[in-house]
Amino acid sequence: MAQKKFVVGCFDDEATLFPAVKQVRTAGYKIKDVYTPFPVHGLDHALGMRETSLHTAGFIYGITGTTTAISCISWIFTKDWPLNIGGKPHFALPAWIPIIFELTVLFAAVGMVLTFCYLCQLAPGVKKHHFHKRATDDLFVMVIECTDKTNADDLQALLKSNGAVETETQVAEDGWWFGTYDKEDDLYNQKQLA
């Protein structure tokens, strides 16, 4: 829960966004994120983002599911409560494969969804600052976090010269919070009036 200073540049076209991302990065600024109305191919690469480890996590969850299923069923059917089912051996692996498979998928799927929500800080009731209301509509919103050395005016000028249709400096909540967007709406309305 910390207030931080950000420079926000809005672009109305992918074609101007990509060179701008490149220019801003070559100028030495670290881009916090770009909020786009739709998934943009290659943007993650242009931003120099690390590839996600979500699939590695998924593999581990899957393996956990497999192990859980095998150990659980084999313990139940061979040690805890052995039953004679159609004269099959107690350790009847082929009959268990579907369940082992299902549990693998279930663990991997649920685990990955929860991990994804955790990584993106998504949960019911959780709110996060919107840098620009039109970020989900038709604007590509680039956000750069200011450090002690950042000159916000220079950066705004750089963004403008690279085709940003709108730039501004914001002091905003960095993390997430529970509650409502009242404060955010007030800020937005004030800006519109001004």
Add this chain to the structure above:
Amino acid sequence: MASIKEQFEIPGTLKTWAYALIGIGGAALLYGMFTKGFSTDEHEQVHFWGTLMYNTIFWTLVCNAAMFFICFSTMAQAAWMQSFRRIAEAISTLVPVFGTITFAVLMFVVLGDKHHIYHWLDHEAVMKDPILKGKTGFLNPTFFIVWTTLTITLWSYFGYRMRKISNEADQGPMDAATAHAFNIKSMVGAGFFLVWFGLTVASTIPWLWLMSIDAHWYSTMYSWYTFASSFVAGMSLVALWLIYMKNKGYMELSNSEHLHDMGKFMFAFSIFWTYLWFSQYMLIWYANIPEETVYFKHRVQGAYKPIFFLNLIVNFLAPLLILMKRSAKRNFTLMALMAVVILFGHWIDFYQMVMGSLMKEHVSLGWLDFGVLTFFVGVMILMTARALASKPLIAKYHPFLKESIIHHT
């Protein structure tokens, strides 16, 4: 596009290798034919003709899978594979060649009354057998010959038509109307092939050619299983040629993005194959009816046990674990290795499907099998290289080519 190499020149080493493989394999084949194929010992005869059968059928189906790949991509209006479609087309030119060999072998078996291979050829035994008698409407020499002839002819013909339509993309730039007409024409051509493919590979042909070896036994999974096996091997073959051509400096428009998608096919259809393998096995294991379990008895508990489990390891565990990572599917070396592993694995799969039924008591995998395989690999290399050299490597004016060049996974 000036710098794109459009004309493939067959490297000398490739030719040497192909001729060497054909020479060695051909020698083994001929030696096998005279010592075993025409021997008076029925056991030896079954060994030779069985070996020839699974090799010819395997390679015909694998090469036909390349045309299937082109056709379903065309039908789905997929663009990503256009940059290397000529490789798949070149592989599919082998269908008439291997198809003819398959036809010759099958005709020799059927007309030569080799009832040790196809038990249903033995008319007297069939008439005394209520189960086989009930199947005579399907399992009889006339239907077998007619359907086999029709199948191989139409595979070759529809494939030829698709390749001919594809040639139009070399003629010159297309305007929107021409491109639209070309697209429709390709899709209609693909439709003919796909319908015929569904009627043959996905149903009747594996029943006739392979499943009828166990004349009493049947499995509703069998055709899909055979299809999955040949399709994943076919995708591996296309990937292998793509990697070879890239190594030789051709196919500049295809890159790791395209290879990645081939890797997805190899990965996904290895798992699809396992799914069918398991579905077939588990139901039979669970029901435990003698007339059904007879197929698995000597495979799981008898002489074929090592081959049976090798089959699962090579065709399921290896692709699953090795091809799972994104970086593995984009790695040319690893993909080449896995393509060879999968091709070999499904060859072994066909081996146990045919020889596991013909020679139940012992595994005869030896010089004859590898010799015949060598011969077919040699023919495949030579003919594919020639087909590749016979026309431009890139369908330059194909309406979807640009989409393929900028393909991004």
